[in-house]
Amino acid sequence: MADDGPRRDAALVALDWGTTTFRAWLLDDTGSVLDSVRTADGALTISGRSDSARVRALAFEEAFRRLCLTWLDEHPGVPVLCAGMAGSNHGWADAGYLDVPADLVELAEHLTVVPAGESVVHLVPGLRVDRPDPDVLRGEEVQLVGALAEVADGPATVVLPGTHSKWVRLDGTRVTGFTTAMTGELYGLLMRDSILARLATGEPGTAVTEAFTRGLDAEDARGEERGLAALLFTARPLALAGRLDPSEIADYVSGLLVGSEVRHMLRGTPAGVVALCGPPATEHRYRFALERGGASVRTVGEDAAARGLWGIALDAGLAVRPPTTSATTPPSNPARKDQPA
Amino acid sequence: MADDGPRRDAALVALDWGTTTFRAWLLDDTGSVLDSVRTADGALTISGRSDSARVRALAFEEAFRRLCLTWLDEHPGVPVLCAGMAGSNHGWADAGYLDVPADLVELAEHLTVVPAGESVVHLVPGLRVDRPDPDVLRGEEVQLVGALAEVADGPATVVLPGTHSKWVRLDGTRVTGFTTAMTGELYGLLMRDSILARLATGEPGTAVTEAFTRGLDAEDARGEERGLAALLFTARPLALAGRLDPSEIADYVSGLLVGSEVRHMLRGTPAGVVALCGPPATEHRYRFALERGGASVRTVGEDAAARGLWGIALDAGLAVRPPTTSATTPPSNPARKDQPA
The missing domain is CATH 3.30.420.300 (2-keto-3-deoxy-galactonokinase, substrate binding domain)
Incomplete structure (x- = not known):
């Protein structure tokens, strides 16, 4: 192109x-x-x-x-x-x-x-x-560099959802810690090979559907009391009782898993802006779950990796960087923004 | 035989x-x-x-x-x-x-x-x-009948670990509620097909090993803060850093999963005796985790199903029941123990 x-x-x-x-x-x-x-x-x-x-x-x-x-x-x-x-x-x-x-x-x-x-x-x-x-x-480290423009100075959090979601804590350009949750991989295992997969029909979606928010609600209401392994099983009796359509199982399970990840991880996250850096397939659901959990979300485009690599x-x-002779402002490396040019 | x-x-x-x-x-x-x-x-x-x-x-x-x-x-x-x-x-x-x-x-x-x-x-x-x-x-209902002899009158809990663990609340012979956790199925999925399975060596065990208790400890210390999907992933960086032997991964993951199930489910369980009714393969680990969580455990033998079916x-x-002419006391149906013979 x-x-x-x-x-x-x-x-x-x-x-x-x-x-x-x-x-x-x-x-x-x-x-x-x-x-x-x-x-x-x-x-x-x-x-x-x-x-x-x-x-x-x-x-x-x-x-x-x-x-x-x-x-x-x-x-x-x-x-x-x-x-x-x-x-x-x-x-x-x-x-x-x-x-x-x-x-x-x-x-x-x-x-x-x-x-x-x-x-x-x-x-x-x-x-x-x-x-x-x-x-x-x-690999995520270059996305972090590309995401810095969306992150305020001082403590901030970048969430990179995926097979292995990363929650990264920043202080300015300094990475102070991070944690991985294998949410996407659990979802794949469950919807491919588990007893829930046998009941489910249709393709897993990416939109914030009613079944997805139902999963978030269930996790919110009972995750603390019962734990994830119990909540995941509920998809089966709900489907057997005709209270969850087979086509909704994947979205419901996605809601339970994303809900559990976001609820737990937001606890260790300073209040305020969370920069969300992921492919469009996961962006809608994570944004929804994060905002529901009280976070203020800024979306970092999918080209964060390219921008980060250029900065490095x-x-x-x-x-x-060429001499600034054109009207185009060259993208500065945000990782250097607090340093003399 | x-x-x-x-x-x-x-x-x-x-x-x-x-x-x-x-x-x-x-x-x-x-x-x-x-x-x-x-x-x-x-x-x-x-x-x-x-x-x-x-x-x-x-x-x-x-x-x-x-x-x-x-x-x-x-x-x-x-x-x-x-x-x-x-x-x-x-x-x-x-x-x-x-x-x-x-x-x-x-x-x-x-x-x-x-x-x-x-x-x-x-x-x-x-x-x-x-x-x-x-x-x-x-299927578990007949094990419950067989387990009644081990359960005190009044509120009690029977735990039936397995692919889909059942936690059943009883009041005398009355079942007042139950919850299923798909702990065993998650374990199977993870150790067969996940990124953790690729690193793991050896056969999954049933004993209370050091790696199993390490999984319990980790869940206890950080499960509340990070959630299950994050804790499960830790097996990978631990193994990559040489701090968890590939032969210990399965036991560690088992400890995380059993720990998460037991910690959450004990919360909704009245203090006191828990009757544990499962195959020997799961009995040792669940007994250990339950006692660690403060429960007093009575083991119900594997023949609970046969005893329950006989009682029904x-x-x-x-x-x-034949006339009592021999020295053998016929097993009474414990579900009838509070009723006139």
Whole structure:
């Protein structure tokens, strides 16, 4: 999807190479998107079952050159910045972790370099929190950088819903902690293989339906007293009694799970604005549940990853902000907003 | 497994025909077990995908006659009492439900009769509770009758752990309410197909291991604040950080799930004795978690179902207690203990 208008120079290939999805953007020297790609070549597929780091590295390099062939041909030597599971210890190369608390501006200072033909690829580290129950994230750190513009100075919370939802606490550009909830994965397991799946009909939805809010209500009223494993089962007797339509089971279960996640996690969240950063598929339901729980929600667009990668590239000197000669204000790296230019 | 000693007369074939398991006992006229059978011919297998009640009934009759062939040949016309999913609306015949609150002695007054060659089979109804979130049980009602001997008069709680754990509140022989938690099913889904299963090694255990109690501890310390979906995920970063051995993941997850169920459900449970009625595979862990939560636990043996079926057969007049001429005290139906003999 090349933009219209005069041809601008490509300044960066930005990759968000997750477990199941490969996303890539070709950015110009203002950080605007010239072209983008999204495929199912996730890191899990690429790394396969190989125990050899060298074999895996070659597989990632080959996949990268294949998936970005046109861009690399047209812009030989363009710098590449890559986040996500490609930087895990079973990925292209181990990009390591920054220990939390960590400032997001430090990401640019800890890139791991791997060669890929004429290009040099820079891998972004993940974040790690050391607690009695530790936690890790990888890939979400660039979304956090991209979300900073929506976050006030001082304590704030960013919620990234998904298979493994992340609740990240920030203080300015500093990540002070985070917690993962495997809400999306539980939902998938339940609606694919459980006794509830046998009763359910239709496709899982993404809208705030009556059945979804019914799940939220039930969780709110009885989650504290009965716990999640009991609430989930209620879908079955409700359906057997004809009080929940088979087509509503998935939405009801989604309401129970999202309700439980949001109710528990909002407890440890300072009041105020929550920045919500997720794909449209989960955005409506999380926004609804968060606002119902008393949070004031700001939505961060799906391109947060591309914006974050551009910001890190500027900080790392991989890309250079052009002199401001045009009317276009170049996007500044929000992670630097509190620092002298 | 015929008993030694003089041959006694068979008085009842007692069936607990569950979703995945068929259990049968041949009982003598004191309610003692002469022989028993346990197979994987669960009701789900027998009923198959047939929408025809007549086709299903024939399939159940055929399976019953095959599985109990020797008994029926040796004791033609022996009465048969059957509990479990065979009495569901997708089973042999719909045995209906008693609405809770209900007295367990009423079960014997609401049997559903189906013919099976020379025998007559009596199906036991299930129990149903009508709430904003309704609940049902089927099969556990005979275990409750069998457990009554372990339960004090007045308010009491019976816990039946399993794929779908049941927490039943009794007042004497009266069932006043119950709640189901799908703890065992969640455990199965997680350890078979989730991201945690990919890291885990070894077979799930049943003992109270250090990893199991670590799961209980974690749930106790942080379940309230973070919720179950977040706690479950912690197994992954713990394992990645080398702080949880891959062989310990299943036990740790079991501790989180059992801990969450017990902590929530004990809240609505009057203090005092809890009767625990489950297979040995779950008994140790639930006993440990319950006692840790302050409950005083009495274990009800695995034969509670056979004892309960015998008691209901006596109440229904299907079996007759012989005149007390021997030194053996015949087991009385505990559901009748507060009534004149």
